[in-house]
Amino acid sequence: MAVSAKTLKTLGRPRGFDMDQALDRAMEVFWRKGYEGASLSDLTEAMGINPPSLYAAFGNKEGLFLKVLDRYQAGPGNYLEQAMSAPTAREAAERLLYGAVEGQCSQAKPGGCLLVHGALPPGLGAIQEELQSRRTAAAQVIRKRFERAKDEGDLPRDVDAGDLARFVFAVVGGMAVQAAGGVKKRELKKVADMAMKAFPT
Amino acid sequence: MAVSAKTLKTLGRPRGFDMDQALDRAMEVFWRKGYEGASLSDLTEAMGINPPSLYAAFGNKEGLFLKVLDRYQAGPGNYLEQAMSAPTAREAAERLLYGAVEGQCSQAKPGGCLLVHGALPPGLGAIQEELQSRRTAAAQVIRKRFERAKDEGDLPRDVDAGDLARFVFAVVGGMAVQAAGGVKKRELKKVADMAMKAFPT
DNA sequence: TTCGTTCTATATCTATTGCTACAGAACTCC
DNA sequence: GGAGTTCTGTAGCAATAGATATAGAACGAA
Numbered sequence: 001m002a003v004s005a006k007t008l009k010t011l012g013r014p015r016g017f018d019m020d021q022a023l024d025r026a027m028e029v030f031w032r033k034g035y036e037g038a039s040l041s042d043l044t045e046a047m048g049i050n051p052p053s054l055y056a057a058f059g060n061k062e063g064l065f066l067k068v069l070d071r072y073q074a075g076p077g078n079y080l081e082q083a084m085s086a087p088t089a090r091e092a093a094e095r096l097l098y099g100a101v102e103g104q105c106s107q108a109k110p111g112g113c114l115l116v117h118g119a120l121p122p123g124l125g126a127i128q129e130e131l132q133s134r135r136t137a138a139a140q141v142i143r144k145r146f147e148r149a150k151d152e153g154d155l156p157r158d159v160d161a162g163d164l165a166r167f168v169f170a171v172v173g174g175m176a177v178q179a180a181g182g183v184k185k186r187e188l189k190k191v192a193d194m195a196m197k198a199f200p201t
Numbered sequence: 202m203a204v205s206a207k208t209l210k211t212l213g214r215p216r217g218f219d220m221d222q223a224l225d226r227a228m229e230v231f232w233r234k235g236y237e238g239a240s241l242s243d244l245t246e247a248m249g250i251n252p253p254s255l256y257a258a259f260g261n262k263e264g265l266f267l268k269v270l271d272r273y274q275a276g277p278g279n280y281l282e283q284a285m286s287a288p289t290a291r292e293a294a295e296r297l298l299y300g301a302v303e304g305q306c307s308q309a310k311p312g313g314c315l316l317v318h319g320a321l322p323p324g325l326g327a328i329q330e331e332l333q334s335r336r337t338a339a340a341q342v343i344r345k346r347f348e349r350a351k352d353e354g355d356l357p358r359d360v361d362a363g364d365l366a367r368f369v370f371a372v373v374g375g376m377a378v379q380a381a382g383g384v385k386k387r388e389l390k391k392v393a394d395m396a397m398k399a400f401p402t
Numbered sequence: 403t404t405c406g407t408t409c410t411a412t413a414t415c416t417a418t419t420g421c422t423a424c425a426g427a428a429c430t431c432c
Numbered sequence: 433g434g435a436g437t438t439c440t441g442t443a444g445c446a447a448t449a450g451a452t453a454t455a456g457a458a459c460g461a462a
Contacts, residue, residue: 055452120318121381175375414452414453427439
């Protein structure tokens with residue numbers, strides 16, 4: 001949670017709504033309906049503001065979505081980075097998988113992962129590319145953690161870090177698909193259990 | 202490929218376009234842009250017909266999509282059923298995973314799986330529910346195959362067929378997400394390799 | 403107070419969405 | 433040849449999409 005500087009010399013009329021709260025509301029809408037499915041009316045209504053305020057603050061719908069993505073990855077989606085700080089590769093994978101279960105099945109939030117079902121199919125141009133690049137970036141983070149593990153000796157040298165990362169990431173993505181469809185947390189945990197059986201010793 | 206009866210007594214003016222070909226064209230559009238992203242103009246242009254012909258033949262956009270889904274599962278997506286006819290559970294899982302790699306990475310077709318990224322987030326109502334129910338149906342098919350395998354003795358009795366099916370299905374879904382983003386076939390095969398390491402002996 | 407700036411609210415713009423009315427064309431049956 | 437039926441093409445419908453013009457309200461600085 002980034003603490004906004006409270007007393008920043010503002011010029012002109014101060015903003016009448018709370019930025020972070022508005023972003024959270026918008027996040028929920030995008031999360032629940034996807035980028036295309038979320039209309040400006042949906043967004044402005046949920047955020048409690050009018051279109052001109054939205055455009056003044058975020059530029060356009062796409063700009064708002066990007067801000068929402070940042071906030072998502074720093075908030076509900078930060079189980080990735082949290083997991084990477086685990087002492088060993090195996091523990092990192094475990095924390096990632098079970099963290100994904102929690103993050104994708106929270107009752108308070110919509111199911112699934114915003115980075116996955118915000119917009120999957122190509123053809124949305126910039127939005128799709130942005131999400132795709134963030135997903136590959138996430139996979140790279142995992143790969144680098146595994147490579148470090150090889151250097152540190154807690155992962156066999158003959159393991160391909162990229163392949164292993166892609167596998168773990170695929171399971172996370174697959175769980176997101178199922179979570180979006182309402183699969184229960186208990187069942188997803190079993191998926192994570194099984195995935196860990198494939199983890200090299 | 203369903204062979205249409207050529208000489209069926211038709212009443213009135215005969216249809217001026219080929220149904221199956223039009224469905225294939227529509228499938229590609231939906232596959233590439235998702236349900237919402239595919240506009241009527243996109244569809245009619247690709248199908249080479251005008252809106253009234255589309256509505257006369259399929260009712261509406263949703264009806265067209267359902268017909269396309271049927272054709273997808275019978276065509277590019279039929280690697281599921283093909284895999285289930287394998288003699289053992291292990292072989293069925295293998296054929297499913299590697300079949301998914303082929304089906305989702307074909308160069309001739311768009312990447313990914315239509316059932317996954319046709320429409321993921323809820324909020325699209327009927328469409329989302331339809332896709333979700335088809336996905337769970339697919340998972341059930343796998344589960345039943347594994348249960349049969351338990352009866353036939355090629356899968357240990359203490360294995361939960363449902364959990365195993367969900368795991369395999371999650372990997373397939375995760376691969377679809379990655380394939381939609383352009384991951385190469387060679388890399389996805391490695392994901393399938395790793396998944397098989399978790400398969401009970 | 404007055405100015406310059408920045409935000410907000412109402413009302414609306416244009417383009418596109420999914421969809422259809424209508425008239426005519428193409429077929430079978432009689 | 434009609435009569436009856438079904439398809440096709442043109443043109444356009446109402447609704448909604450994303451985005452804005454405009455006027456006024458709320459602030460700090462002078």
